Amino acid sequence: MNMMGIIFSNIYDERLGDITRRRTMASLPFGGRYRLIDFVLSNMVNAGITNVGVITKQNYQSLMDHLGSGKEWDLDRKVDGLFILPPFGDGQKSVYRGKVEALWGTRRFLERSNEEYVLLADANIICNIDYQKMLSEHVESGAQISIITKRESIMGQKDARDVIVRSDLSGKVKEVLMHYGIPGVASCGIGMYITKREFLLKLLYEANSYNLVDFEREILQAKCGELDIHSIEFDGRILRIGCVEEYFCANLALLEPEVRKEIFFRHGAVYTKILDEVPTRYLKGCSLKNSLVADGCTIMGEVENSVLFRGVYVGTGAKVKNCIIMQDTKIEDDVSLEYTICDKDVCVTKGRLLAGAAGHPIIINKGKTI
Amino acid sequence: MKKKKCIAMLLAGGQGSRLGTLTRHIAKPAVPFGGKYRIIDFTLSNCVNSGIDTVGVLTQYKPLELNDYIGNGQPWGLDRNRGGVHILQPYARTSSKSWYEGTANAVFQNLTFIERYDPRYVLVLSGDHIYRMDYGKLVAFHEEKEADCTIAVIDVSKEEASRFGIVEADDAGRIVGFEEKPKHPKSTKASMGVYVFNCEALKRYLTEDDKQDASSHDFGKNIIPAMLAGGCRLVAKEFLGYWKDVGTTESLWEANMDLLNPTCELYQADENLRIYARNEERPPTFVAEGAILENAIVTKGCEIYGQVTDSVISGGCVIEPGAAVLHSVLLPGVYVEENAKVQNAIVGKNAKIESGSLVGEDNDDGKKTPITVVAEKRKKVSKTV
Numbered sequence: 001m002n003m004m005g006i007i008f009s010n011i012y013d014e015r016l017g018d019i020t021r022r023r024t025m026a027s028l029p030f031g032g033r034y035r036l037i038d039f040v041l042s043n044m045v046n047a048g049i050t051n052v053g054v055i056t057k058q059n060y061q062s063l064m065d066h067l068g069s070g071k072e073w074d075l076d077r078k079v080d081g082l083f084i085l086p087p088f089g090d091g092q093k094s095v096y097r098g099k100v101e102a103l104w105g106t107r108r109f110l111e112r113s114n115e116e117y118v119l120l121a122d123a124n125i126i127c128n129i130d131y132q133k134m135l136s137e138h139v140e141s142g143a144q145i146s147i148i149t150k151r152e153s154i155m156g157q158k159d160a161r162d163v164i165v166r167s168d169l170s171g172k173v174k175e176v177l178m179h180y181g182i183p184g185v186a187s188c189g190i191g192m193y194i195t196k197r198e199f200l201l202k203l204l205y206e207a208n209s210y211n212l213v214d215f216e217r218e219i220l221q222a223k224c225g226e227l228d229i230h231s232i233e234f235d236g237r238i239l240r241i242g243c244v245e246e247y248f249c250a251n252l253a254l255l256e257p258e259v260r261k262e263i264f265f266r267h268g269a270v271y272t273k274i275l276d277e278v279p280t281r282y283l284k285g286c287s288l289k290n291s292l293v294a295d296g297c298t299i300m301g302e303v304e305n306s307v308l309f310r311g312v313y314v315g316t317g318a319k320v321k322n323c324i325i326m327q328d329t330k331i332e333d334d335v336s337l338e339y340t341i342c343d344k345d346v347c348v349t350k351g352r353l354l355a356g357a358a359g360h361p362i363i364i365n366k367g368k369t370i
Numbered sequence: 371m372k373k374k375k376c377i378a379m380l381l382a383g384g385q386g387s388r389l390g391t392l393t394r395h396i397a398k399p400a401v402p403f404g405g406k407y408r409i410i411d412f413t414l415s416n417c418v419n420s421g422i423d424t425v426g427v428l429t430q431y432k433p434l435e436l437n438d439y440i441g442n443g444q445p446w447g448l449d450r451n452r453g454g455v456h457i458l459q460p461y462a463r464t465s466s467k468s469w470y471e472g473t474a475n476a477v478f479q480n481l482t483f484i485e486r487y488d489p490r491y492v493l494v495l496s497g498d499h500i501y502r503m504d505y506g507k508l509v510a511f512h513e514e515k516e517a518d519c520t521i522a523v524i525d526v527s528k529e530e531a532s533r534f535g536i537v538e539a540d541d542a543g544r545i546v547g548f549e550e551k552p553k554h555p556k557s558t559k560a561s562m563g564v565y566v567f568n569c570e571a572l573k574r575y576l577t578e579d580d581k582q583d584a585s586s587h588d589f590g591k592n593i594i595p596a597m598l599a600g601g602c603r604l605v606a607k608e609f610l611g612y613w614k615d616v617g618t619t620e621s622l623w624e625a626n627m628d629l630l631n632p633t634c635e636l637y638q639a640d641e642n643l644r645i646y647a648r649n650e651e652r653p654p655t656f657v658a659e660g661a662i663l664e665n666a667i668v669t670k671g672c673e674i675y676g677q678v679t680d681s682v683i684s685g686g687c688v689i690e691p692g693a694a695v696l697h698s699v700l701l702p703g704v705y706v707e708e709n710a711k712v713q714n715a716i717v718g719k720n721a722k723i724e725s726g727s728l729v730g731e732d733n734d735d736g737k738k739t740p741i742t743v744v745a746e747k748r749k750k751v752s753k754t755v
Contacts (some may be wrong), residue, residue, distance in 0.1 A: 281632065292655070
């Protein structure tokens with residue numbers, strides 16, 4: 001594979017409030033046993049990419065713990081492999097402010113790599129995408145930069161997308177719109193760009209001389225006429241994690257068989273850190289409806305329309321409905337939970353009743369006992 | 371090579387002929403167990419959890435899948451630069467070629483491996499038993515008693531005793547007699563096939579045993595009796611936990627059923643004493659509306675629409691609406707179609723149970739139900755009793 005990958009792990013951290021306060025967007029637990037980064041990383045690995053840099057900014061302990069040496073993704077290699085790229089300070093600037101500065105800080109890694117192409121990807125879009133196909137389309141179009149997009153219907157300004165592109169029939173991008181949403185169908189960027197490594201470096205040196213910060217706004221949008229930018233349409237399913245509500249809905253979307261088939265299997269498996277949990281035990285008297293359950297759980301109560309991560313305990317008489325219960329959380333006997341996101345290692349003590357509402361789930365922070 | 375205090379020799383060459391079709395293509399230690407494990411995972415995990423980081427795995431019968439499974443030992447943390455897991459297979463020498471003939475002969479043929487680490491103690495284990503044990507305690511006991519050999523024993527019923535190697539010990543725990551599968555057992559203390567040897571004594575007795583043409587080169591039949599006769603100090607250490615020899619279809623099924631008991635210690639969560647296994651990448655299990663799960667163990671990657679009662683379901687199984695799995699064990703990738711019923715059975719890997727079919731026998735008459743085994747990847751149902 002003649003392409004390397006760069007993943008931005010802290011992208012849009014601030015939009016998810018408490019659940020990303022102590023972790024990166026990339027290490028946000030998702031889908032019962034994954035972290036968001038597993039999807040983009042597995043897509044890269046499944047396409048044959050063996051040289052991946054993960055750009056970090058802050059609170060990345062959980063991410064480092066999750067990625068380790070990269071062996072679960074087969075990225076523990078002698079040549080290339082997984083590189084975690086912490087912020088690079090030069091004495092004057094503190095941590096980077098935008099993608100351009102972030103990439104500028106990792107230019108040595110880019111210079112040292114041998115691949116001709118580079119794929120830049122955010123961690124907050126979940127999909128199962130064939131990057132090999134995306135690369136051939138990029139090469140075929142002859143573009144300097146390709147933006148991978150997805151046709152989506154937008155409800156209005158409240159449903160604005162970060163990047164919307166308007167392109168002609170050949171795919172050449174004519175206009176890049178930022179944080180924009182007028183009702184209708186539009187090609188929305190999914191935070192993935194392909195370009196030549198040498199070209200990216202050239203852009204970075206130039207951007208640095210002008211003190212540019214924002215890749216999308218100051219390069220893609222500002223230089224749209226000047227550069228040859230193309231869009232590549234992705235035809236598969238995407239799950240966007242831009243706010244708590246979207247995070248909640250994206251988890252529950254996995255309860256649909258079609259979505260699972262697409263996200264977990266389409267172009268290859270999704271790899272994650274192995275925890276060596278025993279299989280899940282369903283005791284007599286438990287009742288489950290339409291739920292996703294990872295290994296290592298013990299279930300005695302009722303679970304409906306929910307996603308249970310590894311090692312969750314649901315006690316006798318407990319009712320869990322429309323909830324996301326993260327790793328090693330304990331729901332004691334006779335608890336009733338609705339529209340609740342329990343972070344890791346939460347304990348909801350016997351008999352508690354908690355209910356959020358559709359669109360407004362309650363969040364219980366990591367390690368809390370209620 | 372750095373000297374190790376204790377290394378383990380894990381005997382995994384058994385054919386497991388009494389497991390019938392389940393071991394047609396794989397060795398017994400590689401047979402799936404308990405939803406996400408292979409039988410050998412328990413012994414390997416015990417080693418790691420006991421601080422033993424050098425393990426020789428002796429394979430012989432249909433070793434391809436087992437060798438593949440163990441690989442470099444990474445899933446168990448046994449991919450070590452010094453020590454780690456080593457697959458030891460029979461090999462040709464300049465003057466002779468020989469297969470492993472008996473358990474003792476297998477270890478004898480690998481004395482050079484043991485000598486490389488020059489250990490004080492050698493732990494000899496069997497790859498076809500299900501139990502969790504801290505070998506560290508056993509070795510400490512062995513040291514404390516200043517024994518030449520320590521045998522872990524478990525109390526079995528009188529009726530079962532003649533199936534095992536029976537240890538006769540005095541009040542202080544010193545072994546005074548040992549009989550392999552005796553007709554008239556003198557005690558109910560059965561050898562678990564877990565031995566700690568002083569390396570020097572082991573080497574001496576294995577070398578002597580090799581010279582005896584009449585010997586069947588077996589630890590239970592030859593080495594232990596020879597050591598007793600030679601005046602060695604042999605002691606027994608009683609094990610009080612769960613232990614099961616899964617040599618037959620029935621015992622394999624029973625051991626799986628034992629896991630369903632919530633008090634079964636094998637699946638008690640313990641952060642530091644996990645059972646490790648090579649991972650198969652699968653998403654979490656989906657349980658649909660209308661599914662019935664009663665006392666079930668289900669591994670990741672399943673889709674449950676039907677009924678699962680008192681059963682162990684391995685990864686990647688699908689149970690369609692109206693289908694029922696009762697008192698059964700499904701190995702990985704089994705597909706049970708609509709309205710099919712599986713009862714008192716072990717269903718092999720990737721088998722497909724066709725819509726509306728019935729697998730296994732009822733146990734309404736109160737007699738012991740024979741366990742039906744469905745062969746892997748084949749639709750035809752073969753029955754073993």
